[in-house]
Amino acid sequence: MAYTALYRQWRPTTFSEMVGQEHLITALRNQVTSGRIAHAYLFCGSRGTGKTSAAKILARAVNCERPENGDPCGECDSCRRLLREESLDVIEMDAASNSTVDQMRDLLDNVIYPPQYGKYKVYIVDEVHMLSNSAFNALLKTLEEPPAHVVFILATTDPQKLPATILSRCQRYDFGRIPADQIVQRLREAADGAGRQAEDKALYRIARSAEGGMRDALSLLDMCIGYGEEITDDLVRSLLGTSDAAFLFRFTEALGEEDAAAVMRLIDELMRSGREPIVFARDMSEHLRSLLVAKACPGELPALLDVTEDAARELEGQADRFTETRLMSMQELFMGTETSLRYASSPRNALEAAALKACLRTGEEDTAALRQRVEELEQTVRRLTEQLAAGAWSAPAPAQTKPEKKTAEPATKAAPRPKEQTAGGRSSDTVWKDMMIALRRGADIPLHAMLTSGKFIGCRDGVYRWEGDKVYLAVVQKQEKQALIERLLSEGAGAPVTFEPSLPGQEKKTAGESEKEMLSQLQEAFGRENLLIQEELPGEG
Ligand SMILES: [Zn+2]
Structure with missing residues (x-):
């Protein structure tokens, strides 16, 4: 008999057999018993926490002829057919491998046909965040007016990558890590x-x-x-061996001690164990990012990074041994290596080169010091230019041209700028840069590092927008961080302004804009001649 992997042998076939996730299992059971089935569910959570298992169980439960306390009976015709995977009423799709709009369209074309045997046609889409934009838009159309017999179960490890329009149409369930x-x-x-x-x-x-x-x-x-x-x-x-988190900690420790020999030994160990350099570079970059978050928000890691209390303490301990700048530059280094490794003829050499560079602290700190000096000079030049524009002085008297003496006091404690200076029309770029300098000077150094990793995209109607990585975004969006940024920006602008962080490409659009964009994407995907735009969709046959 062929060997069946343990995780398949032990894959739960009923809600009762599932481990953990008690609260959401109860909610799902209640939906089945009461018959109030939603048209779209979103199952979020890290890998292996039971999303797909729960989706399969729910798909059988809603079609079961005699559900028991919300669980599929496993005995009726529908249950048996689905367990043998013979029914076309449950369609599973992995968006990671089927993300093209064609496949999504084929799938959605068949949505209107009623189920073959059971009550519902259930579409399970795994890793749904991997869908292309056009595929999302096609899916959205169906979610807006779903036929009565259709249930979508979307599963994802990364809900932040989903468009808000999809999120708002789903009943969301968050699968926590299993204790x-x-x-x-x-x-x-x-x-x-x-x-x-x-x-x-x-x-x-x-x-x-x-x-x-x-x-x-x-x-x-x-x-x-x-x-x-x-x-x-x-x-x-x-x-x-080398595949667990402990190895990442050991490696980072060797980097911290600038122990090049140890670093090379560890890479050797890594290669012998058959691990991919590119995967390791990605793991390192994530590990370093976690350390940076640990520095910014100590005590809040379990919520922000979805890690256990033990892991959080370990991360905080290691983070203490590095400066923000060092963590930031090492993280950028490994992130860059991940890209260059794709094309490297000898991945091992490329990884070793990057690791040795990460070992050398001096260069990086010189650069950081230089960058800070340039920022200071820029600020001085701007202040002088503004004073000049405001007619504060016409002939440069020596005492006035000298830049203000820097005080050790953090810039946040400075009084708000007088109105005359700001009324001179300071650009939003200037206001942003000054806010960044204030953060860096001590108002919140890790926050400065995180904002640097993203991009300031500009200001419109008093709203300053910034885009960045999802983990940093979670930190930046925290109320006290956002309030600090807004206070500094408002001081610089001389009027109250707001700050809006987002993921890249997810800047809020007006209804008209997103509709237009969707239309052009549909035209691009299907060809303009194949598209018939009607005011209302025809009713489901
Ligand atoms: Zn049944």
Whole structure:
């Protein structure tokens, strides 16, 4: 008999068999029992937390002839057909591999036909954030007026990448990481089922390294079972080797100590274990970003980064050993390496070169100091130009041309600028730069680093817009951070202004703009001649 992977063997077929996620499971059961099924569900959460399993169970439950407390019975014709995957009423699609608009259109073309056997036609779209813009727009059209027999279950690890128009039409469920205790319990059952002894410590190590994902935990247990009779902590540790978070911590520590020899040894270990340099560069860049967030918002990591309390403490501990500038420049370095590794003839050499560069602190700090000096000079020049424009002085008297002596006091504590200076029409660029300088001078240095990683896109009607990476965005959007930025900007502008951060390309558009954009995307996707625009859609046949 062919071997079935543990995570398939232990994939739950009913809500009762699922591990964790108690609250949302109860909500889903209630929907099935009451018959109030939504047209679109959005299942969010990190990998292996049960999104796809729950989607499959829900798809069977809404079609089951005799559901029991919201669970599919597993016995009726519909349940059996769906378990054998013989029915066309449940359509699964992985957006990561089918993201083209053609496939989405084929799928949506068939939406109007009623289900073959059951009550509902259920579309499960995995990794839905990977859809192209045109595919999203096609999906949106269907979500706006879904036929009565259709249910969409969209699953994603990255809900922030979804357009707001899609989000607003879905009932959202957030799948949290599964607590280690619960994972260990299931691992124990699986090990017993396979007739293997396992040390408690070994199972806990597996659960911790899976970071709340059941699928990863079971895959690791599978690997252990393949290796030996008894599952010991030593076995797990040697199997995890370079693939777990501990390796990232060790590597970062070596960078912190500027220990080039240790760095090279670790890369050697990494290569021997068969890991991809590009994956490692990505992991490092994410790890360094987490450290930067740890510096900016200590004590709030579990919520911001979706990590366990233990992991948060470890991140904060390591973050303490670096300056923001250093973390920032190392993060940029590994992010850049990820791109260049794609084209490198020897990925190992490219990774080693980047790692050695990350080891050298001096160069980076010189650059940072230089950048700060340039910013200061720019500010001085601007102030002088403004004074000149405002007619503050006509002939440069020596005492006045000298730039103000810098005080150690943070710039945020300075009194608001007098009106005369700001009325001179300071550009929004100037106001932004001054705010950044104030942050950097001590108002909030990590916040400055994060804003630097994104882009200031300009100001319109007193709204300053900035775009950036989703994790930094979560920090920047925090009320006190946003308030600080707005206060500094308002001081600089001499009038109250607001600050609006967003993800790249997600700047809010007016209804008219987005409609026009959608139309042009549809025309681009289907060809202008194939598009018939009607005021109202015809009713579902
Ligand atoms: Zn059934």
